[in-house]
Amino acid sequence: MSIKSKNKKNKIIFISFIAVVILFLISINLGSIKVELKDLIKGLLLNTDDPKVSIIRDIRIPRVLAAIIIGANLAVSGVLLQAIIRNPLAEPSIVGISSGASLVSVIILLFFPTLNTIRPLFGFLGGLVSCILVCGLAFKKGLSPVRIVLAGVAVNAMLTAITNITVQFGAGTVSSVQSWLTGSLANITWIDIKLLLIYSIIGHIGAFILYKSCDLIVLGEKNAKSLGLNYDLHISLICIVAVFLSATATSIGGVIAFVGLVVPHICRIIMGSGHKYLIPFSVTMGGILLLLADTLGRTVFIPLEIPVGIVMAVIGGPVFLYLLRRSEV
Template structure:
């Protein structure tokens, strides 16, 4: 009698899990549709509005027209860069929030982006002939800054507020390094404003080609280990009891987060708040299971940055503002909401 009841409960549980799985799959499909719409809007809108039908014709059929040149050489690479940057920063933020168990952990807030930005800025300004090494240099800077922040915040464990304070301090120090370079090399920083706030202006195929190998590597590595991050979220003691090497896993994900953040920073500069807003939004929509949270954050991140970049292009047309300004207008109130409502400590 008991065994029959237990079997029935297991069967009901399997059905519930199956329903939950398909519900989350449907959410992912819906987010993917939103991302596709955001992509089409980004490619089709600007100084010259182009319909979806004209976009397809200009890319695949009418290749000798002005619209083809506008779409293929200007808007398409810029939109693809925006999408990849959104994916990288969203996944990086998701990882950092999980590894550090801190809802304020995001690449731009705790100093990861600043470390990547300083190294990228140094190569662009001091060693411009080695510009192709910018993503690699940014990765080294992001990784070192993350490890430094984590070490400074460690005292019999990591407390959320101590981590944020350490990140703010390190970020300020690295920001001072960037300002020092600007002071010593003022003639070499004509596009520094776009880099400091995060901008996608004039991003073309060379930028995309520089970004995608590092971004693809970081994305692939991240999607290989969602279950490990799920276990890590249970707490160090439980994770160790389940056979997980906690410190090795934490270090592994810090490397992934640094690679993703560095890939984005090397191309668009210090674009903020994507890694804070998107993971939280994705978590509200689809839950905290990283098997679903990673793809949801990636898709939503791409859609968000593409949409914000479109808005940055058209809101004051013909004047274009950096996408980082639009993200800051959205992200700052969200950050204050977290501080006020979550009572973080």
């Protein structure tokens, strides 16, 4: 890759990061309550008791940050899954990871609320078990990309049904959990943001460390091994990081589909297939997409609010069908 091409890609990533910052500043002041930017900054710095500033500080800013972080996690998870499965339709919700994470998270929310602070770790275990189950069901003289997607759809349906049955035993907390299952970010708190940041930083560092392995794996097993890659080990590591990112995001934000499907394809068109640039660009683009979706959901029909999971389903469903029509697997 030429220096000119590298500089161009670095500029695109930098511009996308600036776009995230600008959208953040716009989004926190969109809604039924608005504050002048200078008054908002002054109120935040001085920690005033102004009710409008308090609402933006304690409700809207955590929500906007959660949209950015969760979008980034799901997008990078989609990039990693598509690399190791070598299927453009691979995505956390489609291959069953999100449903496994959501099932375990619902059990924690309903029956073990004292474990809420480590819910992301339990969500990760649930997503990992679900991923192993999908791979086990799809295995037949090797792993076929199309069988993985089909097995993922089946496992996703089964686990979603079990989750819905579990919710019915939750009695008084059913409504809040049902809202969470639709991918609502309405109840995000600063505690959730702290948890998300910790797990997300770990996951994104792991993803970037493995970018060279992703580049080799997309060449196919034989080619990757001929280039000296420990194929099975790196497939496992990348899979664990992908599950970790998506499952921990799901455990906080609920089930939000199609981010990991839509964003990698947009990023490849702009950035190419090299994961050194594809991964960081997916971080910013995932954040932008989910932030836009959540902002639309909470502002278009004020005072009504559409959960971001539903907005993404409206956006991602047609994209998935389009990719399915084009897919040769």
